[in-house]
Amino acid sequence: MERTYLMVKPDGVQRGLIGEIISRFEAKGFTLVAGKLTQLSRDLAETHYGEHKERPFFGELVDFITSGPVFAMVWEGENVIKSSRTLVGSTNPIEASPGTIRGDYGVHVGMNLIHGSDSPESAVREINLFFTEDELVSYKKTINQWI
Numbered sequence: 048m049e050r051t052y053l054m055v056k057p058d059g060v061q062r063g064l065i066g067e068i069i070s071r072f073e074a075k076g077f078t079l080v081a082g083k084l085t086q087l088s089r090d091l092a093e094t095h096y097g098e099h100k101e102r103p104f105f106g107e108l109v110d111f112i113t114s115g116p117v118f119a120m121v122w123e124g125e126n127v128i129k130s131s132r133t134l135v136g137s138t139n140p141i142e143a144s145p146g147t148i149r150g151d152y153g154v155h156v157g158m159n160l161i162h163g164s165d166s167p168e169s170a171v172r173e174i175n176l177f178f179t180e181d182e183l184v185s186y187k188k189t190i191n192q193w194i
């Protein structure tokens with residue numbers, strides 16, 4: 048079953064939106080595999096966002112993502128990588144549709160509440176960056192056979 052890495056960013060934690068965000072992925076039918084509140088080192092943040100290191104906003108992005116605790120998660124489900132990006136919404140909250148997390152709660156492109164892996168390769172890389180194998184819990188939901 049496919050897995051993805053999702054992370055409530057410091058603005059989402061500060062605004063008390065961890066529960067709301069988790070609820071959306073639970074309600075969709077995905078399964079939480081791992082989760083922890085953690086503060087990113089500069090090193091880890093720079094590695095995580097390595098693909099953006101030449102972009103003008105890179106310094107700001109690393110400052111922001113290390114500015115407070117984040118809630119790191121792994122979620123599992125059919126097409127969870129693509130589907131969770133749909134639930135998250137467009138990068139710029141101004142362009143994100145209502146009903147998406149960024150569309151409902153975000154205002155600023157830098158403070159857009161949540162990160163989601165954008166491909167199967169990124170998902171594997173990011174899950175391994177943030178979690179050890181024994182932190183990933185494999186189980187089957189037994190009450191819900193309908194999704």
Ligand code: RTP
Pocket residue numbers: 099104108137138156157158159161162163164165
């Ligand atoms: P993320 O990686 O955080 O899930 O966001 P994303 O895929 O939707 O967007 P991405 O292109 O990967 O950009 C990573 C994060 O960089 C910040 N950003 N700032 N100032 C700007 O123009 C700008 N562009 C991107 C955003 O916080 C974005 O989530």
Ligand code: MG
Pocket residue numbers: 163165
């Ligand atoms: Mg991205």
